[in-house]
Amino acid sequence: MPTVQIGDLLVEVVRKNIRSLRLTVYAPDGRIRVAVPTRTSDQAIQDFVAARRTWISKHQEKFKLQKPAVESLYVTGExxxxxxxxxxxxxxxxxxxxxxxxxxxxxxxxxxxxxxxxxxxxxxxxxxxxxxxxxxxxxxxxxxxxxxxxxxxxxxxxxxxxxxxxxxxxxxxxxxxxxxxxxxxxxxxxxxxxxxxxxxxxxxxxxxxxxxxxxxxxxxxxxxxxxxxxxxxxxxxxxx
CATH class of the missing domain: 3.30.2010.10 (Metalloproteases ("zincins"), catalytic domain)
Structure with missing residues (x-):
């Protein structure tokens, strides 16, 4: 998947047949992905991510504080x-x-x-x-x-x-x-x-x-x- 560097953020970019830009931050490592309409310019992507820098940081910090998810074994007592x-x-x-x-x-x-x-x-x-x-x-x-x-x-x-x-x-x-x-x-x-x-x-x-x-x-x-x-x-x- 293509990635771009936007400031200090490494962002995965997915071009799709959609109408609006969509930003996702993934647990547990804070990975960032932005899905964009096919013809969206690189500058528009950079502006979109930069404008949401505070939101991204908030959730990345939240994930850092979370305890790692414990895998379910489906045994008695869980x-x-x-x-x-x-x-x-x-x-x-x-x-x-x-x-x-x-x-x-x-x-x-x-x-x-x-x-x-x-x-x-x-x-x-x-x-x-x-x-x-x-x-x-x-x-x-x-x-x-x-x-x-x-x-x-x-x-x-x-x-x-x-x-x-x-x-x-x-x-x-x-x-x-x-x-x-x-x-x-x-x-x-x-x-x-x-x-x-x-x-x-x-x-x-x-x-x-x-x-x-x-x-x-x-x-x-x-x-x-x-x-x-x-x-x-x-x-x-x-x-x-």
Whole structure:
């Protein structure tokens, strides 16, 4: 990937078929990437990054202070999050179809075959997460479509590295990040509304945020809550 030196910053530059410039700072090392429309001039890229120097430094320093993420082994005793609450993982040897049972107080029972690998246990838990999120979304999307005054043709769930959600305006399709099932429900609602509002306004401009104020007056609180639970997730400027 091409890189450019802008002041004391080394920046990866990706030219894509997009409308606006997009800046991302990645954990844990503070790597910087800027995605730009194909014909953007080098000077415009330099000006864009330079104008956001303080924002970049803030998040690079934040990452330096974070403890390195501990790799999950999917073994008994680990904490895994569901709807913003930490649950203790409890493994059970089981001859049938591997599955997960959520049990109070705050326990995720993972039934898995003897001799299972870390990857197999992870796959079972992720499949459970996906089912939970897909079960919650129909009612939530339907509710907020009425409030926002739009109708999507399709919604889906997938794992994304740098986005909480995306919206294909032409296809009227939204995607939600699987990681949202680990966050409080208010964070999920915020991202749903954010992507629905993009069907009114493509850009993150004054009109977009004005519509967010109208449809979800408390969106700032929900966004801050989402930011507080980012963990090792990359930070993107102007992302939802």
């Amino acid at each position: 904490t895994h999050y569901y709807q913003g609450i930490g649950y203790t993982l409890q493994l059970h040897t089981f001859d049938g179809t591997p599955h997960v049972v959520c049990q109070e107080p705050q326990t995720l029972n993972l039934y898995i075959r003897e001799g299972s690998t870390q990857q197999q246990r992870e796959k079972v838990l992720l499949a459970w997460y996906r089912r939970q999120l897909k079960a919650q979304l129909p009612e939530m999307v339907a509710q907020w479509q009425k409030v926002v005054g739009v109708q999507v043709n399709e919604w889906g769930v997938k794992q994304m590295k740098t986005r909480w959600g995306t919206c294909n305006i032409r296809a009227k399709r939204i995607w939600l990040n699987l990681e949202l099932i680990k966050r409080p429900s208010s964070c999920l609602e915020y991202v749903v509304v954010h992507e629905l509002v993009h069907l009114h306004e493509r850009l993150h401009n004054a009109r977009f945020w004005g519509l967010m104020d109208r449809f979800m007056p408390a969106w700032r609180t929900h966004r801050e809550q989402l930011k507080r639970t980012l963990l090792e997730t990359p930070i993107e400027l102007d992302a939802c």
